[in-house]
Structures are given as C-alpha cells and as structure tokens.
Amino acid sequence: MRRPSFLRVLLFVLAVSFSWSSWGAPPDARQGEKLFKQNCSACHKLGARLVGPDLLGVTERRDAEWLIKFIQNSQALVKSGDKTATALFEKFNKVVMPPQPLNEDQIRDILAYIESGGSASSAAAAGGAAASSGEAPAVDVSLSPLQWIIIFTLLTIILVLVGRAIEWAYRSRGKTFHWEKASPYLWVLWGIAWALFIGWQLVNYTKDLRITTGSVEGAEIDFLMKINIYTTLVIYFIVHVFLFYFLFRYRHREGKRAYYYAHNNKLEVFWTTATAIPLVIMIIYSMTVWQRIMGDPGKADEEVEVFAYQFGWKFRYPGPDGKLGKFNYRLIDPVNNPLGLDFDDPAAQDDIIVDELYLAKGKKFKFHLRSRDVIHDAWFVHFNMQLYAQPGMRNSLMFTPQITTDEARKMRGKPDFNFELACNQICGAGHFNMQRNIYVLPETEYRAWLAKQTAFYQTVKDKLQSTKTAAAQ
Numbered sequence: 076m077r078r079p080s081f082l083r084v085l086l087f088v089l090a091v092s093f094s095w096s097s098w099g100a101p102p103d104a105r106q107g108e109k110l111f112k113q114n115c116s117a118c119h120k121l122g123a124r125l126v127g128p129d130l131l132g133v134t135e136r137r138d139a140e141w142l143i144k145f146i147q148n149s150q151a152l153v154k155s156g157d158k159t160a161t162a163l164f165e166k167f168n169k170v171v172m173p174p175q176p177l178n179e180d181q182i183r184d185i186l187a188y189i190e191s192g193g194s195a196s197s198a199a200a201a202g203g204a205a206a207s208s209g210e211a212p213a214v215d216v217s218l219s220p221l222q223w224i225i226i227f228t229l230l231t232i233i234l235v236l237v238g239r240a241i242e243w244a245y246r247s248r249g250k251t252f253h254w255e256k257a258s259p260y261l262w263v264l265w266g267i268a269w270a271l272f273i274g275w276q277l278v279n280y281t282k283d284l285r286i287t288t289g290s291v292e293g294a295e296i297d298f299l300m301k302i303n304i305y306t307t308l309v310i311y312f313i314v315h316v317f318l319f320y321f322l323f324r325y326r327h328r329e330g331k332r333a334y335y336y337a338h339n340n341k342l343e344v345f346w347t348t349a350t351a352i353p354l355v356i357m358i359i360y361s362m363t364v365w366q367r368i369m370g371d372p373g374k375a376d377e378e379v380e381v382f383a384y385q386f387g388w389k390f391r392y393p394g395p396d397g398k399l400g401k402f403n404y405r406l407i408d409p410v411n412n413p414l415g416l417d418f419d420d421p422a423a424q425d426d427i428i429v430d431e432l433y434l435a436k437g438k439k440f441k442f443h444l445r446s447r448d449v450i451h452d453a454w455f456v457h458f459n460m461q462l463y464a465q466p467g468m469r470n471s472l473m474f475t476p477q478i479t480t481d482e483a484r485k486m487r488g489k490p491d492f493n494f495e496l497a498c499n500q501i502c503g504a505g506h507f508n509m510q511r512n513i514y515v516l517p518e519t520e521y522r523a524w525l526a527k528q529t530a531f532y533q534t535v536k537d538k539l540q541s542t543k544t545a546a547a548q
C-alpha cells in the first residue's frame with residue numbers, strides 16, 4: 076500500500092482550515108433571544124399563542140430545514156403547495172407571517188433559543204445585570220468538538236512532520252536516525268508532560284470537591300467518594316511511574332534481549348489479594364453508609380411531600396396538625412386540587428402547598444415522593460441525594476440540611492447562588508423545566524415562613540363548594 080504523499084497531507088490540512096470558518100461556533104441561544112425579541116415577539120411567545128402559534132416545542136414538531144424556509148418566507152412555501160404551511164396558514168385565518176430578513180445562522184440561533192424554552196433569558200438577564208453594574212460580561216472562548224478535533228489533528232500532523240524533518244536532516248548527512256534509540260527518552264518526556272497535565276487538572280478542577288455539601292448525609296457520601304478518588308489517584312501515579320520507568324529501563328540495546336517471563340503463581344495470588352482487600356473494605360463501608368441513610372432512619376423532625384408531574388414540582392407541608400392528609404389520585408383536578416387531596420380528611424384541610432421548597436437547617440426532613448404521571452427523579456443537587464418519584468408508589472428519602480442558603484452563598488462567594496431540586500429522569504419534552512429552588516433557613520425563620528402560609532383548602536373551598544352544590548342540584 077502506498078503511503079499518503081505529503082502533497083495529499085498538505086491538501087487535507089488546507090481543506091480543513093478553509094472549512095474552519097463555516098464550521099464555526101454552534102448556534103447561540105443568547106444571540107437567538109435578542110433576534111427573537113426584535114423580530115418575532117410581536118406575534119410569538121414561548122408557552123402561549125399570540126398572533127402566531129405558540130413556538131414552544133416547534134423544533135420538535137418540524138424539522139430545521141422546513142423551519143428555515145418557512146421563517147425566511149412563509150408565503151413562498153404556502154404558494155409552493157407545502158401541505159404543513161398551507162394548513163397553518165388556513166388555521167391562522169390567513170394571517171400572513173411576513174418574510175423575515177434573517178440568514179440561516181441567525182435562524183438557527185433563534186431555534187436554539189426556542190429549544191432552550193426561553194431559559195436563555197435568565198442567563199441573559201444575569202449578564203445584563205452584570206453589564207449595568209459596570210462589570211464586563213465574560214468572553215466565551217469555548218471551542219466546538221469539531222474544532223477540538225481539528226486542533227488535535229493538526230498537532231499530530233505537525234509532530235509527524237517534525238519527526239520526518241529530523242530523519243531527513245540525518246539522511247542528508249549520510250546518517251540514519253534510529254527511532255528505537257530515541258523513543259525511550261521521548262516516552263520519559265511524555266510521561267513527565269502527562270504528570271504535569273494531570274497535576275494541573277487536579278489543581279484547577281477539584282475546587283468543587285472542596286465545597287461543603289448541603290446535607291449531613293450527603294457529606295458522608297462525599298467522604299466515601301473522596302476515599303475512592305484519592306485511593307485510585309495514588310494507585311494511578313504509582314502505576315504510571317512504573318510504566319514509564321519500565322519503558323525506559325528495558326529500552327532497546329544492541330545485543331541484549333529481554334527475558335520472557337510468562338507466569339508466576341505467587342505474584343498472581345499477591346496482586347489479587349492486594350486489590351481485593353481494599354475493595355472489600357470499601358464495599359463494606361459504603362454498605363454501612365447506605366444503610367444509615369436509606370435503612371430505617373428513625374423518626375424525622377419534619378415531613379414534606381414532594382409531588383412531581385409533567386412538568387414541574389409541588390411541595391406539601393402538613394400544616395399546624397403536623398400530619399399530611401390523605402390523597403387519592405382520582406380526586407386530582409388541575410386547577411382546584413392538583414395533588415388530589417381528600418378534603419373529607421381533616422388532616423388534609425390544613426395542608427399547605429407551595430411551588431418552592433423551604434427547609435430548616437439542622438432538622439431531619441423526610442420527603443415523601445409522589446408522581447402524577449410518569450417516573451421522575453427528585454435530585455436534591457447540592458445535598459447529594461436523589462430518588463425516583465414513581466406513579467402509584469410512595470418512596471421516601473431523608474436528609475438533614477447542614478448549611479443555610481446564606482451560608483452557602485458566602486462559602487461560594489456567589490450572592491445569587493441557590494440550592495436546587497432538579498428532575499434527573501428524561502421524563503418528556505418539558506423535562507428541562509423541572510427545576511425548583513430550595514431555600515434552607517435557620518429554624519426560627521423557617522417557622523416564621525411556615526406560619527405565614529395559608530392552607531390550600533382555604534383558597535379553593537368556595538369553588539369546591541359551589542361545584543358540589545351545582546352537582547347536587
């Protein structure tokens with residue numbers, strides 16, 4: 076087989092670098108948001124119909140090529156007899172969507188914004204706030220995966236060319252360059268560079284490992300994870316030192332041959348037990364941690380119901396009687412009774428329903444997870460806790476918040492930081508929306524907050540009564 080000529084390699088490099096510009100950055104949702112506000116918001120909204128259709132989820136309904144054509148000139152598409160466009164035009168009483176003077180990239184930005192469900196707006200708002208306070212917004216220097224691939228390909232080609240250049244230089248003086256002699260030294264160089272790179276990563280990217288976890292139980296899991304990471308790190312370095320040392324020690328030397336050593340039972344037994352013992356210790360320890368958290372955890376100080384639905388969360392507190400009242404999924408009514416509470420049960424009449432989760436520091440909370448429709452996953456992100464919420468099942472999970480939101484903000488140096496609850500199960504098209512803030516307060520403030528809430532039943536009592544009497548008549 077012929078080796079690729081250098082001309083071909085050169086052509087490839089040139090082709091790659093020319094197409095670089097067209098492979099530029101991926102669509103930018105923030106740019107898209109700006110364009111959307113300027114050009115589309117008069118007639119479109121995300122999440123509601125205005126003059127034109129609700130655009131939330133439109134990127135799933137239609138393919139990108141169609142959308143680009145339609146947005147650039149919808150009437151041209153209608154006239155060309157496109158069925159979808161014609162049907163839409165009819166449905167919207169022949170209101171013409173004017174042609175939009177946008178190029179393909181700009182439309183892709185808008186589509187990225189639509190796909191983000193309008194969530195670029197909070198990021199943009201934060202950016203705007205930073206800009207108005209005189210702080211320059213951070214410059215985004217991230218590269219697309221394709222650009223990384225190109226960079227690595229180019230680097231590899233450059234390395235190969237340097238190697239070839241060395242060979243040529245030797246040959247031109249009538250000598251031969253022996254790679255088998257040079258490579259052990261290159262390996263050592265590579266080993267040192269690699270160790271430095273790993274060290275740099277450890278310094279730069281382990282900051283998050285040092286952040287105090289939000290819950291007492293989560294801190295135990297953290298500790299467990301750190302033992303694992305640090306043990307493997309130590310082994311990683313030992314193994315790699317030996318790897319590069321042996322590469323060097325047993326390098327090619329004229330007239331010497333390596334001794335072929337096939338098998339040694341003693342050695343096999345030694346390294347099998349040497350790895351098995353720490354593993355067994357680690358497994359036993361993690362099982363006891365798991366048992367402490369998920370086994371019978373004893374009585375909780377507070378109980379809260381976490382109710383998941385497509386696509387959001389509701390939280391139910393027991394009210395003054397300290398008891399979560401009965402519920403029945405048959406009683407669910409999206410407006411008047413979203414959680415299906417059984418108001419014939421007095422314990423349900425004082426229950427409080429809220430949209431954001433409030434917790435008290437140092438109190439053990441028991442969370443009863445419930446799902447209205449599909450499997451969701453209640454991930455208490457900064458507390459190292461998660462469990463599925465399954466329809467027809469009542470799962471529960473306990474943990475004790477150990478720092479307040481204020482303390483966490485100070486520790487992180489981020490005044491607008493919030494603990495989060497997120498759905499960790501891709502549960503449908505609106506999955507991205509299943510995120511809620513969690514506020515951890517000192518106990519007194521938590522009690523004050525609870526005391527201010529009104530029972531859900533009070534807010535719907537009259538409506539329920541009138542529908543009941545209407546039904547009776």
Ligand SMILES: [Cu+2]
Pocket residue numbers: 383450451452498499500501502506509
């Ligand atoms: Cu979900």
